[in-house]
Amino acid sequence: xxxxxxxxxxxxLFALLAVTLTACSGAGxxxxxxxxxxxxxxxxxxxxxxxxALRSDSGNVAxxxxxxxxxxxxxxxxxxLIGEQVIVVDYAHQLTSLNAKxxxxxxxxxxxxxxxxxxxxxxxxxxxxxxxxYSVYALDLSGNLVWxxxxxxxxxxxxxxxxxxxxxxxxxxxxxxxxxATGSLKWxxxxxxxxxxxxxxxDGVLYxxxxxxxxxxxxxxxxxxxWEQKVGGGVWSQPILHEGKLYFGDQSGRINILNSADGxxxxxxxxxxxxxxxxxxxxxxxxxxxxxxxxxxxxxxxxRLWTRSFDGxxxxxxxxxxxxxxxxxxxxxxxxxxxxxxxNENWYFDGKN
Amino acid sequence: MWDTIIIEPFINLLLWxxxxxxxxxVALILFTILTRIVLYPLTAxxxxxxxxxxxLQKDKRYIEIQTKYKGDKEKLAQEQxxxxxxxKINPMASCLPTLIQFPIIIGLYQAMIQTMATGPLDLLNxxxxxxxxxxxxxxxxxLNSKFLWMDMGMPERLNIPGLNFGIPVLAIIVVxxxxxxxxxxxxPQQPGAADQGAMMTKxxxxxxxxxxxxxAWSLQSGLALYFVVxxxxxxxxxxxxxxxxxxxxxxxxxxxxxxxTR
Numbered sequence: 001x002x003x004x005x006x007x008x009x010x011x012x013l014f015a016l017l018a019v020t021l022t023a024c025s026g027a028g029x030x031x032x033x034x035x036x037x038x039x040x041x042x043x044x045x046x047x048x049x050x051x052x053a054l055r056s057d058s059g060n061v062a063x064x065x066x067x068x069x070x071x072x073x074x075x076x077x078x079x080x081l082i083g084e085q086v087i088v089v090d091y092a093h094q095l096t097s098l099n100a101k102x103x104x105x106x107x108x109x110x111x112x113x114x115x116x117x118x119x120x121x122x123x124x125x126x127x128x129x130x131x132x133x134y135s136v137y138a139l140d141l142s143g144n145l146v147w148x149x150x151x152x153x154x155x156x157x158x159x160x161x162x163x164x165x166x167x168x169x170x171x172x173x174x175x176x177x178x179x180x181a182t183g184s185l186k187w188x189x190x191x192x193x194x195x196x197x198x199x200x201x202x203d204g205v206l207y208x209x210x211x212x213x214x215x216x217x218x219x220x221x222x223x224x225x226x227w228e229q230k231v232g233g234g235v236w237s238q239p240i241l242h243e244g245k246l247y248f249g250d251q252s253g254r255i256n257i258l259n260s261a262d263g264x265x266x267x268x269x270x271x272x273x274x275x276x277x278x279x280x281x282x283x284x285x286x287x288x289x290x291x292x293x294x295x296x297x298x299x300x301x302x303x304r305l306w307t308r309s310f311d312g313x314x315x316x317x318x319x320x321x322x323x324x325x326x327x328x329x330x331x332x333x334x335x336x337x338x339x340x341x342x343x344n345e346n347w348y349f350d351g352k353n
Numbered sequence: 354m355w356d357t358i359i360i361e362p363f364i365n366l367l368l369w370x371x372x373x374x375x376x377x378x379v380a381l382i383l384f385t386i387l388t389r390i391v392l393y394p395l396t397a398x399x400x401x402x403x404x405x406x407x408x409l410q411k412d413k414r415y416i417e418i419q420t421k422y423k424g425d426k427e428k429l430a431q432e433q434x435x436x437x438x439x440x441k442i443n444p445m446a447s448c449l450p451t452l453i454q455f456p457i458i459i460g461l462y463q464a465m466i467q468t469m470a471t472g473p474l475d476l477l478n479x480x481x482x483x484x485x486x487x488x489x490x491x492x493x494x495x496l497n498s499k500f501l502w503m504d505m506g507m508p509e510r511l512n513i514p515g516l517n518f519g520i521p522v523l524a525i526i527v528v529x530x531x532x533x534x535x536x537x538x539x540x541p542q543q544p545g546a547a548d549q550g551a552m553m554t555k556x557x558x559x560x561x562x563x564x565x566x567x568x569a570w571s572l573q574s575g576l577a578l579y580f581v582v583x584x585x586x587x588x589x590x591x592x593x594x595x596x597x598x599x600x601x602x603x604x605x606x607x608x609x610x611x612x613x614t615r
Contacts, residue, residue, distance in 0.1 A: 031471065031472030031473070031474045031475045032472040032473045032474055033473065033474065076472075076473075113507075114504070114507065115471070115472075117472070117473065132471075132506075133504075153495045154495065156473070171494070171495035172495065173491075173495075192491060193490055193491040193494070194490070194491075194494040194495050196473070196476070211480060211490050211494065212489070212490050212491050234480060234490070236473075236477075251477070251480070274477070276473075276477065315473075315474070315477075330474070
């Protein structure tokens with residue numbers, strides 16, 4: 001009897017040790033932030049081991065995927081809508097097409113070897129997805145591989161596109177331009193430091209920043225550098241271009257306003273915590289979320305219009321559709337909150353069913 | 354506090370080695386060897402104390418006390434303490450180095466996990482741990498996490514053409530090296546020693562490799578590599594100190610029969 005108890009004790013001890021070490025490793029823990037896609041009918045929320053479709057007006061759950069959640073299959077990238085299908089990507093190297101209305105799986109691509117950190121981009125009938133296995137994969141709308149291209153390191157950012165080419169940074173410190181139809185390399189230029197932010201393409205110019213806090217403008221045609229500007233901290237997100245000015249946050253907590261023509265700093269607004277998500281363009285200005293859980297609306301001239309505080313941290317991109325602003329929070333009891341454009345709460349989703 | 358004293362110095366050292374050698378896997382091996390060398394005085398003290406305790410168990414007076422006060426635990430403890438004092442043995446001396454090493458090893462483990470930064474939140478935290486006067490983000494990122502056929506940030510599997518599943522080679526090596534290291538560090542059972550203790554040791558020798566193998570199979574291969582190097586260095590350190598019991602690996606040899614005490 002005593003021997004049995006001892007044996008049980010040892011097994012229990014090992015089980016505890018396993019759990020402790022696994023917890024220390026961060027396995028199964030959140031190491032990213034959620035992705036949200038807003039449509040008229042639904043809010044698609046990739047929030048960890050589930051993708052949830054919520055009704056836009058009420059926040060009620062329409063469906064969830066997969067039926068059985070798994071600790072390995074984590075969804076953080078913003079879902080992408082193509083007609084009747086929603087494309088979701090995960091940390092278990094799978095890109096999955098779901099029926100947008102029912103959440104039923106229609107096909108799955110498992111050809112990648114790494115994680116999908118950010119969403120794919122759609123160019124005509126191609127779904128082009130960056131992966132941490134250093135490759136970008138182009139699939140047709142049935143999930144068949146059309147081409148793939150291997151860069152020098154992991155790809156963490158959704159490419160920008162003009163319909164004929166795609167542009168994306170790699171952790172290998174380069175910015176790549178590929179022919180969207182064939183995947184052939186058009187040009188590649190150095191970014192000096194690793195970049196993981198989505199580029200913005202406007203009028204033939206690519207804008208993006210790197211983790212060292214340098215912001216660049218490149219000619220999309222040949223990759224020539226138009227200007228560069230140092231900002232307060234690492235740049236994690238895509239800028240917003242509005243009437244000749246670029247608005248973006250950085251890791252130091254600043255909201256930067258640069259002149260898009262020459263990169264000159266127009267102004268910067270200090271906030272108390274890192275801004276890693278893209279802001280949302282509203283009628284009166286641009287809203288940004290920061291790590292302290294604040295949502296700050298600045299006017300187009302840089303004046304602070306209002307600040308709303310929430311429980312948790314805002315890392316994810318803010319999403320706006322019509323008069324609705326959707327906010328995704330880490331470390332919060334309300335991981336998804338729908339606001340009106342004045343920052344007042346309409347509904348929230350607690351992340352469960 | 355924990356981050357400032359333990360994690361950040363380890364992260365910066367690991368990143369610095371990685372910058373020097375240009376590969377995170379090689380850096381991890383060097384880092385593990387380096388830290389085990391730094392901790393060696395503690396390990397040596399522990400080995401020495403354990404050896405002294407084993408010698409004590411062979412002492413005639415010790416055996417006599419065990420037999421004489423078998424039914425009186427209080428008296429047994431008192432007599433044992435007297436003997437420890439007389440022979441100048443500190444029974445805690447073998448535990449103390451382990452206790453001191455434990456937070457350092459946990460710190461090492463956490464530093465490695467954080468340095469591998471496999472997701473955006475990890476990377477955000479990593480950039481905050483870098484000492485800006487010592488290293489720059491441009492110098493240390495990205496980590497070259499490919500080592501042999503492995504990606505240090507992903508669980509390891511060796512894909513062989515023709516097989517539709519990957520072989521967890523590193524996890525197998527972890528099981529083997531953990532088994533060898535636990536086996537050769539276990540002193541041969543003294544006749545007359547308590548059978549409960551023997552059973553516990555036997556179970557430890559069995560479960561420890563399984564546990565470590567499971568962790569190596571399911572977690573990042575960087576950790577599995579750390580386990581393998583730690584095991585190999587540990588075996589080497591025990592061999593240097595002359596406390597390796599190679600005979601324990603000769604499972605085909607008949608072991609002396611353990612006399613039951615109850």
